Amino acid sequence: MPLSDRIESAISEAIQLGQGGKAPPKLSSALNYAVTPGGARIRPTILMSVAMACGDDKPExxxxxxxxxxxIHCASLVxxxxxxxxxxxxxxxxxxxxxAYSEPLALLTGDSLIVLAFEVLARQAKVDPMRMAELxxxxxxxxxxxxxxxxxxxWESEAQVxxxxxxxxxxxxxxxxxTxxxxxAAGQEAEPWMELGARIGEAFQVADDLRDALYDEATLGKPVGQDEIHNRPNAVSQLGVQGATxxxxxxxxxxxxxxxxxxGEAALAQMVQAQAQRLTPVAPAHSRG
Amino acid sequence: MPLSDRIESAISEAIQLGQGGKAPPKLSSALNYAVTPGGARIRPTILMSVAMACGDDKPExxxxxxxxxxxIHCASLVxxxxxxxxxxxxxxxxxxxxxAYSEPLALLTGDSLIVLAFEVLARQAKVDPMRMAELxxxxxxxxxxxxxxxxxxxWESEAQVxxxxxxxxxxxxxxxxxTxxxxxAAGQEAEPWMELGARIGEAFQVADDLRDALYDEATLGKPVGQDEIHNRPNAVSQLGVQGATxxxxxxxxxxxxxxxxxxGEAALAQMVQAQAQRLTPVAPAHSRG
Incomplete structure (x- = not known):
C-alpha cells in the first residue's frame, strides 16, 4: 500500500471511532469536514517514514x-x-x-479531535502498553x-515574547x-530523534513565511499576510526572500x-530531501518582478 | 490525609506539570485560575470514594x-x-x-487542560500500564x-434532539x-460501575435544574435561568419543584x-447519601412565597 493510502486509511479509521452510535449529526459531520480532504499530511508522513526507517515492527x-x-494538527487548525x-x-x-458549521461546533470539533487522538493511541495498549504510554x-x-x-x-498573548x-x-x-x-512506535528511543524534528519544524516555519510573502490567497487556500496583520515575527521580513530561501x-x-x-537511514534522508523540494516555494511570475 | 486534601494535592500536582519551564506566563496563570479554588470537586470525590471502596491498592x-x-471538568466549564x-x-x-484573561486564552486554557488530563494519566504507566490505558x-x-x-x-446545535x-x-x-x-484505578472491572455513575449523573441533572429554578445568581455564583434562555429541557419545567425533588x-x-x-460498599453508600443531601436544594425564603 502506498504510504499516503496507509495514512488516509489510519485517519479515516480514527474519525469513524468518533462518529458511531447516537452522535449529534452536525458535530459528527464537522469532525469529518475538519480532517478530510487533508492537506499534505506532512506530519504523519514524517512519522511513518521514521517508523519505517526504524523497522516498523508493529505497524498498528x-x-x-x-x-x-x-x-491534533487538524484540531489546532480549527x-x-x-x-x-x-x-x-x-x-x-x-x-x-x-x-461552514458555527462557532460552537468549531470549538467542539477541536475539543473532540484532541480527545479522539488520545483514544486512538489508548486502543493500541493491547499491542504494546509501554510504547502506547510513551506515545x-x-x-x-x-x-x-x-x-x-x-x-x-x-505566547501570542504576551507583550514580551x-x-x-x-x-x-x-x-x-x-x-x-x-519524529x-x-x-x-517502532520500539526505538525518542531522544535521538528530537533534533531531526526540531530542524524540520524550523524549515517549515521559514517555508511558511516564504509562502505567506510570495503567494496569493487563491494559491494558498487561506488568507495571506497574517503575520503582518498580527505583528508576528517572520523570516522574510527579517532576512528578505533570498536570505530566507x-x-x-x-x-x-x-x-x-x-x-x-x-x-532505513538512506531512504529517510531521501524523504526529507523530497519534503524540502516540496516546501521550497517557487516565486510566482507576478511577484518575480 | 482527609479525602479533600488528597484530591486538592493531586490536582495541584497535575497543574504544576503544565506550568514548568518556559511557559507563556498568562496562559500558565489562566490554567491555575480555571482549576482553583475549585467547586465541590464532586467528580473526583466520587472517583476516589469508589477506588477506596474497591481497596485502593495503587493510590497513585x-x-x-x-x-x-x-x-476535564474544569476545561469544559471554561x-x-x-x-x-x-x-x-x-x-x-x-x-x-x-x-479575566481573554477569549484566546480561555480557548487555549480549555485545550491545555484537556491535554494535561491525558498526560497525567500516561505518567502512571510505570505503575500499571494496562490500568493506565483503560483509564x-x-x-x-x-x-x-x-x-x-x-x-x-x-446536541445543543441540533433542531431534533x-x-x-x-x-x-x-x-x-x-x-x-x-465511578x-x-x-x-483500583484494579476492578469498569462495567459493573456504570449504573451508579449514570444514576448519580441523572440526580445531578435534576438537582441542577432545581437550583437553577430556586436560587439567584449571587447564591449560585453563576447566571441563572440559562435553560429557559437557551430553550433547553429542564426537570422543574416538566415536573414542578415538588415533582423534581x-x-x-x-x-x-x-x-x-x-x-x-x-x-467498602457500606461506606460508599454513605458517601452517596451525603452527596444526596448536599445536592438537594433548600428553597430560599424569598422563593417559598
Whole structure:
C-alpha cells in the first residue's frame, strides 16, 4: 500500500471511532469536514517514514500514532481559524469549520479531535502498553502546556515574547512529535530523534513565511499576510526572500545530517530531501518582478 | 490525609506539570485560575470514594485519575462559559476565564487542560500500564465524541434532539467516568460501575435544574435561568419543584441500590447519601412565597 493510502486509511479509521452510535449529526459531520480532504499530511508522513526507517515492527502502533498526530494538527487548525484567533474564513480552499458549521461546533470539533487522538493511541495498549504510554506522553507534551502548540499560541498573548520558546512550541512541537512518535512506535528511543524534528519544524516555519510573502490567497487556500496583520515575527521580513530561501536550505541540510543511524537511514534522508523540494516555494511570475 | 486534601494535592500536582519551564506566563496563570479554588470537586470525590471502596491498592493511579477527571471538568466549564456558548461572565463567584484573561486564552486554557488530563494519566504507566490505558480510554470516551460531554454539547446545535443521548452525554458522562475510573484505578472491572455513575449523573441533572429554578445568581455564583434562555429541557419545567425533588430522591435510592458488591460498599453508600443531601436544594425564603 502506498504510504499516503496507509495514512488516509489510519485517519479515516480514527474519525469513524468518533462518529458511531447516537452522535449529534452536525458535530459528527464537522469532525469529518475538519480532517478530510487533508492537506499534505506532512506530519504523519514524517512519522511513518521514521517508523519505517526504524523497522516498523508493529505497524498498528505507527498507524495509530500517525492518525493521532494528524487529528491534533487538524484540531489546532480549527481552533486557530476561529474569530478570536486568526478569524480565517477559508482553510484548504474551503470555508473554515466555524464558517461552514458555527462557532460552537468549531470549538467542539477541536475539543473532540484532541480527545479522539488520545483514544486512538489508548486502543493500541493491547499491542504494546509501554510504547502506547510513551506515545501519549510525547503527543500530550507537544500539544499542551508548557511546551506544546497550545503554549506556542499562548505566547501570542504576551507583550514580551521568548522567541525561541515561541517558535519551538508553535511550529516545532508537532514535528518533534512526528519524529519521536515514529521512532517510539517502532520500539526505538525518542531522544535521538528530537533534533531531526526540531530542524524540520524550523524549515517549515521559514517555508511558511516564504509562502505567506510570495503567494496569493487563491494559491494558498487561506488568507495571506497574517503575520503582518498580527505583528508576528517572520523570516522574510527579517532576512528578505533570498536570505530566507538560503536559510531554508541550510536548515534542511542540518536536518539530514542529524538523522540517527538506523536501518532505513538512506531512504529517510531521501524523504526529507523530497519534503524540502516540496516546501521550497517557487516565486510566482507576478511577484518575480 | 482527609479525602479533600488528597484530591486538592493531586490536582495541584497535575497543574504544576503544565506550568514548568518556559511557559507563556498568562496562559500558565489562566490554567491555575480555571482549576482553583475549585467547586465541590464532586467528580473526583466520587472517583476516589469508589477506588477506596474497591481497596485502593495503587493510590497513585486513583490520584492521577481523580486529577485528570477534574481537569476535564474544569476545561469544559471554561469552554462552556465562552461567548459562543453560555456567554457567562462569572463562574464560582469570580469572573469566568475569558473575562479575566481573554477569549484566546480561555480557548487555549480549555485545550491545555484537556491535554494535561491525558498526560497525567500516561505518567502512571510505570505503575500499571494496562490500568493506565483503560483509564485513558474511559476518560476519552466520556469526554469526546460520540458519547462524551462534547457530544452532549453538540446536541445543543441540533433542531431534533435525542433527549436520552443528550442527557447521558451532557451530564452523565463524567459521572460514569468517575465511578468507572475509580474502579479501574483500583484494579476492578469498569462495567459493573456504570449504573451508579449514570444514576448519580441523572440526580445531578435534576438537582441542577432545581437550583437553577430556586436560587439567584449571587447564591449560585453563576447566571441563572440559562435553560429557559437557551430553550433547553429542564426537570422543574416538566415536573414542578415538588415533582423534581421527589424524582431526585428516587434516583438516589436507585443509585445506592446499584452499588456493586465490594469491600467498602457500606461506606460508599454513605458517601452517596451525603452527596444526596448536599445536592438537594433548600428553597430560599424569598422563593417559598
Amino acid at each position: 502502533m505507527a498507524n495509530a500514532a500517525a492518525a493521532a498526530l494528524e487529528l 481552533h486557530d481559524d476561529m474569530p478570536c484567533f486568526d478569524d480565517a474564513d477559508t482553510r484548504r480552499g474551503k470555508p473554515s469549520v466555524h464558517k 501519549v506522553m510525547i503527543l500530550a507534551q507537544r500539544t499542551g502546556m508548557p511546551r506544546g502548540i497550545c503554549a506556542g499560541q499562548g 521568548d522567541l525561541s520558546a515561541y517558535h519551538q512550541a508553535k511550529t516545532g512541537a508537532l514535528f518533534i512529535a512526528a 519521536q512518535m515514529g521512532a517510539v 538560503s536559510r531554508l536550505k541550510d536548515i534542511l541540510g542540518g536536518a539530514i545530517a542529524s538523522i540517527p543511524s538506523c536501518p | 493511579m486513583a490520584n492521577a485519575a481523580a486529577a485528570a477527571l477534574e481537569l 469552554h462552556d462559559d465562552m461567548p459562543c456558548f453560555d456567554d457567562a461572565d462569572t463562574r464560582r463567584g469570580k469572573p469566568s476565564v475569558h473575562k 485513558v480510554m474511559i476518560l476519552a470516551q466520556r469526554t469526546g465524541m460520540p458519547r462524551g460531554i462534547c457530544a452532549g454539547q453538540g 435525542d433527549l436520552s443521548a443528550y442527557h447521558q452525554a451532557k451530564t452523565g458522562a463524567l459521572f460514569i467516568a468517575a 468507572q475510573m475509580g474502579a479501574v 421527589s424524582r431526585l430522591k428516587d434516583i438516589l435510592g436507585g443509585a445506592i441500590a446499584s452499588i456493586p458488591s465490594c469491600p
